[in-house]
Amino acid sequence: MSALKRMMRVSNRSLIAFIFFFSLSTSCLYFIYVAPGIANTYLFMVQARGIMLRENVKTIGHMIRLYTNKNTTLNGTGGFLSVNVSEISFDEVHQLFSKDVDIGPGGHWRPKDCKPRWKVAVLIPFRNRHEHLPIFFLHLIPMLQKQRLEFAFYVIEQTGTQPFNRAMLFNVGFKEAMKDNTWDCVIFHDVDHLPENDRNYYGCGEMPRHFAAKLDKYMYILPYKEFFGGVSGLTVEQFRKINGFPNAFWGWGGEDDDLWNRVHYAGYNVTRPEGDLGKYTSIPHHHRGEVQFLGRYKLLRYSKERQYIDGLNNLLCTPKVLVDRLYTNISVNLMPELAPIEDY
Ligand code: UDP
Numbered sequence: 138m139s140a141l142k143r144m145m146r147v148s149n150r151s152l153i154a155f156i157f158f159f160s161l162s163t164s165c166l167y168f169i170y171v172a173p174g175i176a177n178t179y180l181f182m183v184q185a186r187g188i189m190l191r192e193n194v195k196t197i198g199h200m201i202r203l204y205t206n207k208n209t210t211l212n213g214t215g216g217f218l219s220v221n222v223s224e225i226s227f228d229e230v231h232q233l234f235s236k237d238v239d240i241g242p243g244g245h246w247r248p249k250d251c252k253p254r255w256k257v258a259v260l261i262p263f264r265n266r267h268e269h270l271p272i273f274f275l276h277l278i279p280m281l282q283k284q285r286l287e288f289a290f291y292v293i294e295q296t297g298t299q300p301f302n303r304a305m306l307f308n309v310g311f312k313e314a315m316k317d318n319t320w321d322c323v324i325f326h327d328v329d330h331l332p333e334n335d336r337n338y339y340g341c342g343e344m345p346r347h348f349a350a351k352l353d354k355y356m357y358i359l360p361y362k363e364f365f366g367g368v369s370g371l372t373v374e375q376f377r378k379i380n381g382f383p384n385a386f387w388g389w390g391g392e393d394d395d396l397w398n399r400v401h402y403a404g405y406n407v408t409r410p411e412g413d414l415g416k417y418t419s420i421p422h423h424h425r426g427e428v429q430f431l432g433r434y435k436l437l438r439y440s441k442e443r444q445y446i447d448g449l450n451n452l453l454c455t456p457k458v459l460v461d462r463l464y465t466n467i468s469v470n471l472m473p474e475l476a477p478i479e480d481y
């Protein structure tokens with residue numbers, strides 16, 4: 138009896154022990170089973186908190202930056218220049234640039250700290266706008282230096298009494314500039330146009346470029362989609378391919394529209410600077426006795442037919458070339474006979 142009782146007690150105790158160890162091991166197994174999930178959830182929460190915290194710090198940093206440099210970007214002005222159109226004498230401008238010994242004859246400059254991306258000839262058609270030239274150089278030279286371009290200036294001056302022929306002057310200037318150096322990009326630049334943003338890059342591209350997209354005198358609005366006046370730029374290759382400007386536009390107007398047509402007939406498109414980069418200030422001036430070219434509408438109707446009979450290929454002239462310290466002066470007495478064409 139006592140033996141049975143002892144057995145019963147033992148088996149009672151072992152039953153309890155069994156239950157105890159069973160529940161302990163199942164709890165352990167359960168814990169082992171769920172632990173990774175709990176750990177994962179916990180880790181995820183920690184990570185999410187971290188991400189949120191970093192985002193907050195970023196946002197706060199951004200707001201602080203915005204607050205401290207209101208309306209400005211990296212260099213403080215977004216590339217916008219202060220344009221000074223007040224009169225200045227050539228002597229003063231010569232004096233100012235005399236300190237820069239890297240400017241060679243003809244205003245030829247190249248960066249020393251890098252290989253320039255473009256070798257740019259800047260052509261300026263000119264007659265009797267002497268007050269504009271020094272303002273122009275004062276503004277353009279520092280900008281082109283900042284853009285790390287190799288460049289020089291060619292002022293093509295029309296003498297004689299014929300009506301002004303901007304387009305033919307550009308053709309003459311192009312030929313002379315190419316005799317002078319191996320330029321690969323040519324900028325056709327009115328003397329009275331001053332870029333307002335020095336990030337308006339005066340290099341060329343795959344396509345001809347119209348730089349002067351937003352003029353102050355047109356309330357910074359492109360006057361019409363095909364407008365190609367003021368400042369434009371083509372690679373030497375592109376300019377040769379379109380046969381240059383027409384020579385037959387005597388007097389004000391139309392030659393820039395004809396250039397637009399030529400560019401498109403040759404299969405190109407025109408690019409322009411983004412947004413406000415193409416803003417320009419124009420120096421106010423009067424049209425002193427300059428005549429409008431009334432025949433321009435007729436010529437423009439025949440742009441395509443005339444493209445390869447009038448341009449670089451029918452122009453023959455030997456202008457007078459004088460090298461100043463800041464630019465090369467090319468002067469020429471333009472006459473229709475210098476660009477002979479049967480059906481004028
Ligand atoms: N230009 C010049 N003398 C003139 C007429 C024109 O030097 O008598 C040159 C000058 O570079 C000028 C450009 O040709 O910026 C365009 O002429 P203009 O300024 O008369 O054109 P508008 O301002 O009316 O577009």
Ligand code: MN
Nearest residue numbers: 327329419422
């Ligand atoms: Mn003008």
